[in-house]
Amino acid sequence: MKRTAVNLGCGLKALDGWINVDGSVNAWFANHSWIATLLRPLIGNGWRVWPKGIVRMKLERGLPFATNSIDLIYTSHFIEHLTRHEARTLLKDALRVLKPGGTIRIVVPDLEGAARLYLKSLDSGDAKAAEEFLERTSLYSDSRASFTNLRAWKSFWFDYQRHFWMYDSDSMKHCLSEIGFENVCDCDGQKSEKIADIEQVERAEAVGSDGRGLAVEAQKPQ
C-alpha cells in the first residue's frame, strides 16, 4: 500500500511522492509564476528557486489532514520557527493525524551544541563568541517588521528566518513524550530504521554536533 508522507516546512526540499507543505509566500509565487513575474519589481526573484506543487499553509494553525490518515511526518529546521506554544499545538495535531504506529522525525538546530561552542569560544578569549552564538541560533532580529519598514516586513513574510524557540535533545524528546508519542529516540543524520528514503529528504548538513542540528524520531502508539 502506498505510504502517505508529509514534509512540514519543506522549503526547497519538495520531493515527489511526498505532500510538501510550507508557509513561505515564495511557495505560492512558484505556483503562480505569472503573478510573480508581474510583481517582480516588488518581490524580486527569490521565488524562482522554489519548486512548484508545494501546499502553501501557515502551519501554526494546525494540520489539514484527517485523523489517523498519515504514515510519516518529516520536518527539518522548521519547528524552531514556531513559538513554543505553536510548536506544541502542531505536534499534538501531528499525533492526531498520524496512523497508529506512524512515525514522526524532527530535525532542529541543536541548542546544546551551539551553547557548548559558545562557551568554548568564550573560554578561548574570542570576543565574537556571543555574536557568533546569536547568529548560529538566529535568536535575534536586526529590525522590527512594520508597515513603515517594508524591508523587514518582506523578510518576515518571505523568509521566515527568525527562530522563536530552540531545543536540545532532552527537551525535544520530553516534549514528544509528554504529548503522547512513544519510542522517542535520538537518531544519526540520514539514518532511520523507519524511513527507507531518509537520505533523499534529509540534507546531509542538517544534522551535526556543532549545533547544526539533532534528529529525533517517535511513533504514535498503536
Ligand SMILES: C[S@@+](CC[C@H](N)C(=O)[O-])C[C@H]1O[C@@H](n2cnc3c(N)ncnc32)[C@H](O)[C@@H]1O
Ligand atoms: C530553515 S527552512 C528549512 C527548510 C527545509 N525543511 C530544510 O531543512 O532545508 C524553514 C522553512 O520553514 C518555513 N516556515 C517557517 N515558519 C512557517 C510557518 N509558520 N508555517 C509554514 N512554514 C513555515 C519557511 O518558509 C522555510 O521554508
